[in-house]
Amino acid sequence: MTDTTLSGVHLADSARKSRIHETFGVALLLLAPSLVFLALFTYWPVVQVAWQSLTVESFGGATRTGLDNFQRLFADARFARAAQNNIVFAVGTVVPSIVLALAFAVGLQETTRLTSGLRTVFILPVMIPLVAASALFSFIFQPRFGLLDYYLGSLGFGTTNWIGNPDLALWSLMGLTVWKNAGYYMLFFLAGLQAIPDELYESARVEGAKAVQRFRRITLPLLRPTLAFVVVIALLQVLTNVDHIILLTGGGPSDSTNVLLYYIYQQAHENYDIGLAAAATVVTVAALLVISAVSLRTLEHGIHYEG
Amino acid sequence: ATEIQLFFPVPVQGKLANEMENLVARFNSEHPDIKVTPVYTGSYDETNLKTRAAIKAGQPPAAVIMSASFILEYVINGEVEPYDELIAAEGKTPAEFMDDFWPALHGNALIDGKVYGVPFHNSTPLLYYNVRLFEEAGLDPDNPPATWAEWIDAAQKLTRRNGDKVEQWGVMMPTTYDYLGWITSALNMSNGGQYYNQNYAGEVYYDTPTMLGALNLLHDMVFEYKVMPEGVNDANSVTSAFFAGQLGTMILSTGSLSFVRENMKEPYRVAFVPRNVRNAVPIGGASLMMPKGLSEEQKKAGFELVKWLTSPEISGHWSRFTGYFAPNRHAYDSDEMKAFLVEHPDAKVALDQLAHAGSWFATYNTVGVRKALEDEVQAVLSGKKDPAQALKDAQAAADALMRPYVEATALSYLN
Amino acid sequence: MTASRSGSPRLAATILLVAVAVIWVTPFAWMLIASLRPDAAGGADIASLIPSAQSGFGNFVDAWQSGNFPLWYLNTAILCAGVLAVQLVTITCAGYAFARLEFPGRQAFFYLFLMQLMLVPPILIVPNLITLSKFGLYDTLVGVMAPYFASAFGVFLMRQTFRTIPRDFEEAARVDGASRAQIICRILVPLARPGFIAFAIVSVTAHWNEFLWPLMVTSSPSNRVLTVGLASFTRSAESGSQWGLIAAGTLLVAAPLLIAFVLFQRRFVSSFVFTGIK
Amino acid sequence: MAEVRLREIRKSFGETAVLKGISTVIPDRAFVVIVGPSGCGKSTMLRLVAGLERADGGTISIGGRDVGHLEPGDRDIAMVFQNYALYPHMSVAENIGFGLSVRGLPRAEIRERVRRAAEILQIAHLLDRRPRQLSGGQRQRVAMGRAIVRNPKVFLFDEPLSNLDAKLRIVMRTEIKRLHRDLGATSIFVTHDQVEAMTLGDWLIVMNNGHIEQEGAPLDIYARPATAFVAAFIGSPPMNLLEGRVDGSGVEIEGAGRMDIAVPDGLPERAWLGIRPEHLEPCAESDAQLRIVADIVEPQGSETIVHGLFGSRPVVARLDGAARVRPGEALPMRLKPGSMHFFDLDSDRRIA
Amino acid sequence: MAEVRLREIRKSFGETAVLKGISTVIPDRAFVVIVGPSGCGKSTMLRLVAGLERADGGTISIGGRDVGHLEPGDRDIAMVFQNYALYPHMSVAENIGFGLSVRGLPRAEIRERVRRAAEILQIAHLLDRRPRQLSGGQRQRVAMGRAIVRNPKVFLFDEPLSNLDAKLRIVMRTEIKRLHRDLGATSIFVTHDQVEAMTLGDWLIVMNNGHIEQEGAPLDIYARPATAFVAAFIGSPPMNLLEGRVDGSGVEIEGAGRMDIAVPDGLPERAWLGIRPEHLEPCAESDAQLRIVADIVEPQGSETIVHGLFGSRPVVARLDGAARVRPGEALPMRLKPGSMHFFDLDSDRRIA
Ligand SMILES: Nc1ncnc2c1ncn2[C@@H]1O[C@H](COP(=O)(O)OP(=O)(O)OP(=O)(O)O)[C@@H](O)[C@H]1O
Ligand SMILES: Nc1ncnc2c1ncn2[C@@H]1O[C@H](COP(=O)(O)OP(=O)(O)OP(=O)(O)O)[C@@H](O)[C@H]1O
Ligand SMILES: [Mg+2]
Ligand SMILES: [Mg+2]
Helix, strand or coil: CHHHHHHHHHHHHHHHHHHHHHHHHHHHHHHHHHHHHHHHHHHHHHHHHHHHHHEEECCCCCEEECCHHHHHHHHCHHHHHHHHHHHHHHHHHHHHHHHHHHHHHHHCCCCCHHHHHHHHHHHHHHHCCHHHHHHHHHHHCCCCCCHHHHHHHHCCCCCCCCCCCCCCHHHHHHHHHHHHHHHHHHHHHHHHHHCCCHHHHHHHHHCCCCHHHHHHHHHHHHCHHHHHHHHHHHHHHHHHCCHHHHHHCCCCCCCCCCCHHHHHHHHHHCCCCHHHHHHHHHHHHHHHHHHHHHHHHHHHHHHCCCC | CEEEEEEECCCCCHHHHHHHHHHHHHHHHHCCCEEEEEEECCCHHHHHHHHHHHHHCCCCCCEEEEEHHHHHHHHHCCCECCCHHHHHHCCCCHHHHHCCECHHHHHHHEECCEECEEEEEEECEEEEEEHHHHHHCCCCCCCCCCEHHHHHHHHHHHCEEECCEEEEEEEECCCCCCHHHHHHHHHHHHCCCCCECCCCCCCECCCCHHHHHHHHHHHHHHHHCCCCCCCCCCHHHHHHHHHCCCEEEEEEEHHHHHHHHHHCCCCEEEECCCECCCCCEECEEEEEECECCCCHHHHHHHHHHHHHHCCHHHHHHHHHHHCCECCEHHHHHCHHHHHHHHHCHHHHHHHHHHHHEECCCCCCCHHHHHHHHHHHHHHHHCCCCCHHHHHHHHHHHHHHHHHHHHHHCCCHHHC | CCHHHHCHHHHHHHHHHHHHHHHHHHHHHHHHHHHHCCCCCCCCCCCCCCCCCCCCCHHHHHHHHHCCHHHHHHHHHHHHHHHHHHHHHHHHHHHHHHHHCCCCCHHHHHHHHHHHHHCCHHHHHHHHHHHHHHCCCCCCHHHHHHHHCCCHHHHHHHHHHHHHCCHHHHHHHHHCCCCHHHHHHHHHHHHCHHHHHHHHHHHHHHHHHCCHHHHHHCCCHHHCCHHHHHHHHHCCCCCCCCHHHHHHHHHHHHHHHHHHHHHHHHHHHHHHHCCCCC | CCCEEEEEEEEEECCEEEEEEEEEEECCCCEEEEECCCCCCHHHHHHHHHCCCCCCEEEEEECCEECCCCCHHHCCEEEECCCCCCCCCCCHHHHHHHHHHHCCCCHHHHHHHHHHHHHHCCCHHHCCCCHHHCCHHHHHHHHHHHHHCCCCCEEEEECCCCCCCHHHHHHHHHHHHHHHHHHCCEEEEEECCHHHHHHHCCEEEEEECCEEEEEECHHHHHHCCCEHHHHHHCCCCCCEEEEEEEECCEEEECCCEEECCCCCCCCCCEEEEEECHHHEEECCHHHCCEEEEEEEEEECCCEEEEEEEECCEEEEEEEECCCCCCCCCEEEEEECCCCEEEECCCCCEECC | CCCEEEEEEEEEECCEEEEEEEEEEECCCCEEEEECCCCCCHHHHHHHHHCCCCCCEEEEEECCEECCCCCHHHCCEEEECCCCCCCCCCCHHHHHHHHHHHCCCCHHHHHHHHHHHHHHCCCHHHCCCCHHHCCHHHHHHHHHHHHHCCCCCEEEEECCCCCCCHHHHHHHHHHHHHHHHHHCCEEEEEECCHHHHHHHCCEEEEEECCEEEEEECHHHHHHCCCEHHHHHHCCCCCCEEEEEEEECCEEEECCCEEECCCCCCCCCCEEEEEECHHHEEECCHHHCCEEEEEEEEEECCCEEEEEEEECCEEEEEEEECCCCCCCCCEEEEEECCCCEEEECCCCCEECC
């Protein structure tokens, strides 16, 4: 008996192994179409960038490998400034956009004629090109004659140089970004809210929880996975979309709206300092990876609530 | 037919892109053996970016309308072809070839004695002023301010306040990147200064008395006399105020002459940029450039296009259409052009100022070096720094940016 | 009777939302009004939201004539459709693999995919252009599309969507004798339709509105897309802007998406609900 | 004191009237079961009492106080939902204590009351778990714990057992009954399962299509259903209802045959004859009042259910567990005495 | 021919062994019900037969052919899932025809076979609907239709009735039985509901914890459960199991009292005594073998279940529907003859 069992076990084991090989094959086949394009347009360029970041180019063409680019990068005050701006910008847009998006979603959860209309209004900015939004906002932000100042002026406020004042410019851009993105995140929150059973709210009402308590103690915790997802999406979006910075302020005044990606762009395309640009890219992508991994882990974790 | 591309940015409006395409179509029909594809490439900066990308991708255009200040860098990087051979094939020397163009343009066109950029459309800063406001302020529109002192004086009279709120400014000028560097250097030149070494790409003169004087002027306009708004303003804000009749004087490019003419509803006039020491302004605008990596036929075809685009006829046409002045001196010999200048005396003023123009920023790492100054001037305009400190910082930042080049060239014997 | 529940707090919230919505929509309202206003290059009342008396479509006519809009619409549509078509295949395959197959290194592969989210074209313009020209795709619409054929976001979305589909359906299909391909095509794909719609919205919006990358890849006017065309209105270097023209041009570019969205708003929103993003 | 009174309650969703004027009184401390087919409005009625929906007309009072305008949290009720509605992100203890915690009770008191409730329900060892780590029965108990911890005046149950498997359902059934006996709060229990209804309720309200069809003690309803609907609905397997022509000496069943039985007086010519399956018993061929051909035989150990045909009419009989019946076999049967029900063909109402 | 044979089937998920060597033979055309508590491995066993899981060891053959390496689609089986798994995006006709369509049958033939299957199940009028437009019972029929349309050798059912409400469950139960009688294909039916198991199966396999506890005809298992587990599992309410000390003249029940009953010979000193609820009958005080104090009384009309206490031990009795028992009442009871079961305290096995 022991004999047959042993060989049975053995057989089962090798069968299981061959099945694993089989699924791996199938998986590779299914991933292949994506992997081909990712390899060509993501991984290969990244490898190049990584390699460039380690290549020290001295004037005239001689090259060697080293960490000089990174040393220069960390010594560069403008990089520090860009990183700092970027943190302020990211926090200052992601937090309000998400808070607003959540408020929109909660307020517009039920579908009525009014809420459909309002949802549409909030999503409209998502639908227009950032190029167009920037053109629009270059007008809105215009001192005195622009949309903002014109109407603030008629309310008795003075002239404000929204994007020409280094203390204000970054905040104005944040306002634009919040306007542009909040509706997009609202979509995800609407989806997330829909997944929370009504019964939970009803039960909480029966137990005497007021609206604020229901929101804080039921909605928020159950939206955590959505929140994590939206935070990732929002962070990536905020950090990787800089069209409006390029178009509206060019990083100014006095570098006050320079952010990492634009810094990279400048190093690569204005200063032709490929090494520095590559090093900055590597640092930025590493930071993004860490942030996303942490958030995504929260997301995956949260999904196990169900059942 | 030889197929080539022309990269062109559109610095003003969509209409210009259309007109450019019309011109190219005309060229193509007049030159059956050449087929030019006009490629709209965005702003000057994007054109620069796209040209480099095209060169890297091995498919360069045969001609690019490139901001004149970028060309030096293509030379340093060895990415641009001089026109000298093609000029020689026509039996001309570079000097003879350039003789058709206004002398002020030679500085940016000739690098190390070779022709790298053929001027296509050019501009200088210009003082625009509102005649009605001048009269209301008791100023004589026939005698616009010619010196800084007169300018400040006029500006004070032109500024109108209502409590804290300013309803009318005496002076405005675009102070965003690119424009600000250009205007600052205009003021520096008017103050007798020279802001970069025209013979060596690794040197700028920021921390100098002439520059300090220019910055003091800007600083005082904002904070001492309060005749100009604080912070950074873009061209839109400036023209909006001007069109609204709430701005006495503004500095703007000659390239905007047509635009202002079409949109300004009140009488206005133009004048030279006021001087402190001398009348002087930098040239702006773009030149035609030929990247490396082209076949012989393409080079020839490209040069054909360049010659055609800068011919007196086309040059004049484009000038009248856009407001830029025509770089080709002979464009002004035509009757059409003469009539145009009579009809539009503002264009005449712009042309006259050309006699006092000098060349425009071109260094190693041009944009970065220019921005080093601009960031600091913006800080002054925002009240964050005093002019002297700002210039020290600008100089240091610019020097740092140029150091690799300086070490590899001027200081190289040390190694 | 309904007062206590839907009373003042709810009303206040609604009023607040409407107020915010007014702020949100104001730029669009202005854009619409400005686009109808003649001579809108500047001046004191350019920001006014009161339509001018001589409103007209002059700016639209100007804008339309300043460019080859029919061609740009066509190119943009081809671009979006092409990207989406290939993406649908790639994300279905990869999404299925990540949602349903247990294979060694699944998590690692997944993170490898997600890297794409961070590596946007502005960072990788130069190497990608070189790659494209090696394949002869420089200055082609396919070249604009190619880097987007794989979509980490789409794979993520489809993985989530597939995961919400009970395995029962696949098992029933297996018992019915369906092959893996048949299961994917005939069971999972139709069931995941809301996920695809949601992704399509995201994808089309992104590519319809993208600017820098198509500008870099395409040169020929015959390959020009809407945003690049629009840029010729909205960009200015040495003087002021023609606001009316800009507004008209922007509306022309955004109109198809805006109209589609307003018409199908409910469907759009509800498809997000079923993607399994929660 | 915590008597629940509904007077002329009406409720529509859009066009469809779901409750068409419900009036009833649920006495203090009673255990009342509302039973009826799916969609008849049971849940709606319960939700109106809870305050989760608002009535279109009529009044609801709890303990003498009109609660029509009160929020559910202010009605001093507790509700157990069909899917339990446990908060997935909270531990069992937090779930049970939620209602106390939103009322701002001190922590120590909450902990103590949660502990006591958990002990009553024998889930004290589960307090730190999350709902997903619990079995169905345990979830059920947690949902109960959440209800009892607040000592409400009225318990509302909306099919709380329907997600449990058959065995567990029976266990929890007795447990709920025991709990009610111990706590004594007025309870309203909604179910569509008539076995549950019969075994749990002191009092049954049978609903159909938005109105109350019959109210009464379970066995009274079983013994004397007021309508053919109630007759068919209460009892498992359901009562056999046969359409027949009545004459002095028996009933001629449509499509089946004649049954010679003693028929009460004063019946109309045609009526529904109702016979419960357990009132049919096999007998000697000579005594037979009807003959049933067995079709499907379901032996259950303690009893045997025979699905058979009386002529062309399906008839179900409940026989002893020891009975051995083969499909196809013809069974002579007779009715146990006093086991006939007659209903009007038109109005459905009981006539005898 | 379509006999299903399992030999020494083992299956683990990770560390946990779910099936621990299952061997059984399911004869051609039999209707076999696998019954057991939740988590005992019933579904896993069915899924192994279907090919949805692979066994870790042992062999499975269908109709004499080893199918261990075959895909489910190639095993000539059909399966009805608990949630029916109807494809929501297909019409009823497409759902039923899917299995034929993936096999590439001509359209006309598919249509014809779908129509025939639909007629058998009386759902021909629903063919154009989507699953969500169907009631629970209709969905169940569609799921059946999907199974029968392919004429498979073996039908597998995984708790197909557990999503239906009590009334419908009973209806569908008889219908499945009727269908099996008409089609005659080997059927394996998994359920945890022992009533369903008893009423449906020709043959029962009682599983527990990954192994087969007992196999046999339903009534045989009911009458002579092989283990205390089976005794408790089969029957509703379950058999009363009382631990007792056996002597010549009766049994001394732990914590309860003495029962003077005739005990078979050869029993160990201590054992489980099992008594089915229906084998307890009320009697005169003088005849009483035990006295039960009623606790919870569940009148069901046709019968009355009394949950009571024998000393401190809970005991359930099933009385007549007419019995009127009040909680707290003491009932003198005796056992019906031949109704005792004895099980070993250690091994759980039946000893008499
Ligand atoms: N929120 C609602 N909107 C529209 N119709 C509703 C709503 N709630 C219930 N209904 C309708 O009201 C009727 C009664 O519903 P209710 O839930 O009270 O039935 P029920 O008796 O509880 O049935 P079940 O046993 O299936 O739970 C049904 O026809 C249902 O479709
Ligand atoms: N895919 C799986 N991975 C891990 N464990 C599993 C898996 N499927 C089943 N199990 C475990 O195997 C055991 C038996 O599961 P199975 O589904 O066969 O039980 P069952 O008898 O059908 O129970 P139920 O009546 O609840 O359906 C359970 O403990 C279950 O948790
Ligand atoms: Mg209900
Ligand atoms: Mg199971």
